[in-house]
Amino acid sequence: MSSVLSPRNAKDQPRTTKSLSDSSPTTPSLTSRGLKHERLSRLDSSGAYDREAYDARRENRMAARKKAEEEAGCTDYKKMYEEAMSTNERLKSRLQGSKQELVLVQTQLEKVTQRKITMTERSNERSMLEKEKRIQTELKNENQRLKDENGALIRVISKLSK
Template identity: 65%
Template sequence: MSSHLSSRNAKDQPRTRKSSTDSSPAKPSPTSRSLKHERVSRLDSSGAYDREAYDARRENRMAARKKAEEEAGCTDYKKRKITMTERSNERSMLETEKRETRVLQKKISDMEDEVKVQTELKNENQRLKDENGALIRVISKLSK
């Protein structure tokens, strides 16, 4: 029974903390401060977890990491060789597309010219038919 009382007394007494010199430095490290700040800032004004803010910060961190990697440059030779090959392929495709575009534009202008000539020929053909009909009427009147 005395052991039961002693454990009960131990529970009733407040726990003591280690002194700051025994466990850790007086000031928290910058990393622990930023983690604590991040944990606190995940909560909105009502104290609920703010998922949107957390996702936005996460995307910002990922974008910053990606930007840093791009600025550092591609250190892998194979990746660099692949990107160079892709770029040259893109350039050749672009040049090919430009040539094809020029050829198609030339064909379009040629076809437009042909359409104009055909229209003129149709108009002239109609004029000649009308004139021919008028001449036939004149000849038929003279022959009577």
């Protein structure tokens, strides 16, 4: 048994057919050439006019299909454009909201930083004031001691001068 592979349509799918010697007398052998011939013979049965009408109808069908595909393509592009524009607008509004939120967070951060600086400055001022107060207390104590010592010396000098 030998088999012959012949291309079928544009899909190039293999088709096996039996050779004339292998086929039974009840099954006719079918080849792509034979099928095409049968189709043409059916078309030519009424004459050349039918062939022209068939070709015209076929061209009309192809043109209508092509036009429908183009229209569908245009609507698809229009729909895609509208979707892209709506997405773009939505993202723009989100970006604007994010920018406003960023400005708000930055101002809050600046306030907190200022408070921290102010608290640090206050802490430094407090420690400086405590230091000055301690020095002032020490100076008052020393001043009082010197006054007492000066008073004692004055008494000693006054006793000696008598």
